[in-house]
Amino acid sequence: MRVVVDKPISRHRLTDSLLPALRRTLPRIRHRADFFVLLSDSVYVSPAGRAEFVQFLRRAPLLRCDRRDGDDISAHSILIPDFAILGPRYAGELAAIAKASAAIPFERRLGLIKWRGTLSGPGYPNFGNRRDFARYALLMASRKHPEVLDARLITYDNLTDSESALALRRHLRELFGDPAEEVPAEGFVRYKYLISLDGAVAAWKRVPTILASRSVLLLQAQWSQFFYAGLKPWVHYAPVRHDLSDLLKVHERLAEHPEEAEAIADNGQRFAGEILHPAALDTFFVHVVNRCGELCG
Incomplete structure (x- = not known):
């Protein structure tokens, strides 16, 4: 795992929610999967680099907690439960x-x-x-x-x-x-x-x-x-x-x-x-990660 964190709230979401969820669900993960998880509220991309970033998202799974119609970046994301409900x-x-x-x-x-x-x-x-x-x-x-x-x-x-x-x-x-x-x-x-x-x-x-x-x-x-x-x-x-x-x-x-x-x-x-x-949320999270692994394989 490589972690890039830029704000205290992102560190909190990582240590208090995402990592515990990964530890709970790891025994049920069947495939190796490489993906990104957005810990911040949003992705900030310059207008000049937006099209290139969207093309990147077509090849690299980005897991995040929400999407919005008309937003080209979030539209190419894979939704997971939000960090507050993944947390203990x-x-x-x-x-x-x-x-x-x-x-x-x-x-x-x-x-x-x-x-x-x-x-x-x-x-x-x-x-x-x-x-x-x-x-x-x-x-x-x-x-x-x-x-x-x-x-x-x-x-x-x-x-x-x-x-x-x-x-x-x-x-x-x-x-x-x-x-x-x-x-x-x-x-x-x-x-x-x-x-x-x-x-x-x-x-x-x-x-x-x-x-x-x-x-x-x-x-x-x-x-x-x-x-x-x-x-x-x-x-x-x-x-x-x-x-x-x-x-x-x-x-x-x-x-x-x-x-x-x-x-x-x-x-x-x-x-x-x-x-x-909580059990249903963990099952959904496992399904997303396993599906990413199937696609990567």
Whole structure:
């Protein structure tokens, strides 16, 4: 194994998720395989070298956690489970979610849309480009409609130190005060509706944990993960437009049709139990690596 790591978060994903997954699954690997694994969120290629890199990906398997339609680099990637759900903590989180879910029937949950996260998206956020971020639109909708939506940031420290980013930080503090406390995955079970929004890439673990919670997943996504092909709108989740322009209407439909909402929540939890439990994820990862070996051979 040759490792090229450029950021602390990549080192964390390597040591806490990918390497443990490889150690667990190595006895089930049948073929020798050479491939790349993207530990960072994305691949940054200069415009001049993009076409050459895409041709390279046609010959060298690149394993990553998400892809996006229209993105030529991610379109040539092979999807694997994200590093958070490959890691050893995921099983404990699922157990905590299952316990909380069993204790709070769907009809007793609060009828709010709940979200906690960071302000990420297309590039680095600053005061000038803040409206380009769907998560900023979610924050503003929460401020305008607190009876429907509770959305807060858990940190402002991910913003850069540029003058415009500092202006955004002051702006956020003026509107929302200090960042909200982080909520553990099982803490979201108190709410009927949980929304997932893409950031710089897919929201990764947020979608599996929402599905497991037996709350309704409201999904806004341009990036897709390996299991998205099995999800059906209004069966496993409620779809939301990228600009969130229909968010209130989606909430209204769910609130006015509680039986439909509960059925979606049940279907989502069943899907998570069958497809997204740790043993199934390991089996999928083994299949991908073995298939790479077959193709390389």
